[in-house]
Amino acid sequence: MMIGQLVEKIDTWLHRLREKVNFHGGVHPAQNKLISTQQPIQTLPFAEKLILPLNQHIGPESVPLVKVGQHVLAGEMIARCAPPLGVPLHAPTSGTITDIGDYPIAHASGIFSRSIVLTPDGLNKMAVFTPRHIPTSPQSLKAILLHSGIIGMGGAGFPSFRKIANHKGQIHTLIVNGAECEPFITCDDMLMRERPTAIIEGALMVANALGAMRVLIGIEDNKPEAFAALMLAKKTSTINLEIVQVPTIYPMGSSDQLITQLTGQEVPSDGRSSDLGLIMFNVATLAAVYDAVSVGNPVLNRVVTMTGFAIDKPCNVEVPIGTPFEHLVHWAGLKQQNAQWLMGGPMMGIPVTNFQTPVIKTTNCILVNPPEPEAEILPCIRCGACMDACPINLLPQQLYWHAKANELEKLEALHLKDCIECGCCAYVCPSHIPLVQYYRHGKVAVRTANADKAAAQYAKQRHEAQLARRAADEKERSERLAAKRAAMMAADEAAQAAEAPKELT
């Protein structure tokens, strides 16, 4: 297997020579970012109603605290967290609660989520916010993150407080994700240009609270303005803060890939970045942390990139959470009726068919493009372009064959679960095979089969336990009987012995 390692080393070296990238694979889709960076971040009038899904994060749904008809102020908590894993939800503006019910959300299966509907009164009356003390321990940071409803705003939606290690000093480096590698999306770029101080202050606050000695901000080198803005906002501190330009290559913004690029280390497949003493936050999340501390307000708004070739005035907008997509798209102007709507970028976005789908805390982009011509799908010629593009170093073409044949054990053996569904493989496939779709099906099939297996195992264990219990009962009873019988026999014998003549003794 020495030769295998040698070949991999040569390939890594060739890749680094060509792309200056520390991880395997990656692709260069057309960026199309300039169309939405021509104007500063815009604001627009409130939508008629804001739809606030109770499950914007990964974890249990928040619990409504308001009733229909109730008037709320901006920043008022309208749904509390479901402990221990959830986050609370706040009213983005003042207005009246008009409904609590099921509304569409951007989800691959087009499902609905329980949501609170708020009709803004247009006054935007704020609840009273008080600046918080700068957090000095992981616990105080955790409290701020939780009470402000902060979740990973780069798109993951993982509640931020759950990432925080319990002990100070467990994390030595905070990595700030400003890579924004998906085509079309520029909301982080614009935020870095316009609010660099908030991002840097937010980063220093988090690093301080965690006892981290180092902050590494990674920005793709296609955002020189954002890089310059952050460099200007950089200030001297006891914490070693570095702003690093990384090569523009998709998926640089994927957390594991950015960590590998910046530190040269790989995040273990069965572990987390905290195992390496690292934690990662997106720039928008850090700006939210800064606001939560310096002003005291929870997450009310976010910057969304409103873009695509079917949009009249592509730009970035700062909108209240809950704003329906349609409101935004109409404001920016829709050039074409049969356009395709996506939440997110073209590589990993989710199709949106219901235009009332609201902006949630993780919505970074609404992408409206003219419909793509249907690609002609040809057979796999095993060319291996997908393998060369895979940032995880999987064997996509073999996963494809096994997924197609439903060979679940082979899918597991080839580590399908490590697939991040970034879409590089499908992007480079000369046969235009929708590979990621096969992997999603395969993952579900593996999970279902494992759940079935676990259930069967559990049933078997219960059955065996029952049999064992019965056998034990039986044994105990028979032993008891045997003992009884033995005792009786012994008594009989004793009686007989007593009756017997005592010649022998």
Next chain:
Amino acid sequence: MNRLQSSPYNWGQQNVRQVMFTVQLAATPALFVHAYFFGIGIFIQMLIALTVALSAEAAMLYLRNKPIKPYLTDWSIILTALDIVFCLPPTSPWWIVASAVLFAVILAKHVFGGLGYNIFNPAMAGYAFVLISFPAVMTVWHLPNALIANPLDAWQTVQLIFTSTLPDSINIDALTGATPLEATRTGLLNEQTLSSIFNHEVIFQGGQLANSSFWMNISFLLGGLFLLYRGVIRWQMPVGFLLAMTLLASMFHEINPERYASLSFHLFSGATMLAAFFIITDPVTGSTTPSGRLYFGLGAGVLVYVIRTWGGYADAVAFAVLLMNMLAPWIDAMTVPRVYGHGIASKPHEH
């Protein structure tokens, strides 16, 4: 399955057709070098091969109830035809190339399920079929025109291919001879030394400029470098193949230079460069993992040298490739690369 059900929603410009045309482009200089040495025979062979291949492919697609147009126009058939005509003697009768192509398309490709599903390289299967079936025709090569007193003109070439007739003034023996590999093989079997073979055999007269094998190999090498540059093929297969040939040829030549030909002879004779860059690199039937490709190349190189030197055929690319095709799935299974985040310690960080 509808493309738009799942991300990504954009994809690159590359497609199967482009891949096939790039290979065709890379082989074009070799076609002209071939024509320079042997006349227009190769173009006629190519026309026959393409006609037969397209008809057979269309018929098979029809019989298999597959849509004809998209599959016919993936142009993978061009590469099959190309590889076959480069292997055949340029003036061999039309039915030789037709049988090779029919065998390749019908039995090696469509019987196994068509493009992407065939386990054997169709071109090599087709070539091996005619090589075994019609050995007499296959071992007689047209001599380079420079070594012939009155080379055939275009019309005479057409007549020779389609009717196997020649003008009375020309004798077939004046046109044909052994290839360099064939000549050395026969010579060695007759217990001649390599230096006497090189001094006496017709094919070696005329110096390096007349050495068709050498220039064909050079043009395949250049075409191959172009394919590498364009990312159509990966470095492991040619490197592995040429490395194996280099090691074996240098070693045995060192042991006995009169019995074992030199490294440069092996690298620039026969189908060495054609195999290294155009044949063993067929993605469908080769190994697909990064190190698997190297093993595949190494294996093919070893087999070619062994069969050339001690086997029953002058050149051995077809058999080497077909044998390696059988091993490809096993090589792939044995060479799964390390996945990101695997095989590293996942102990919690101590600080």
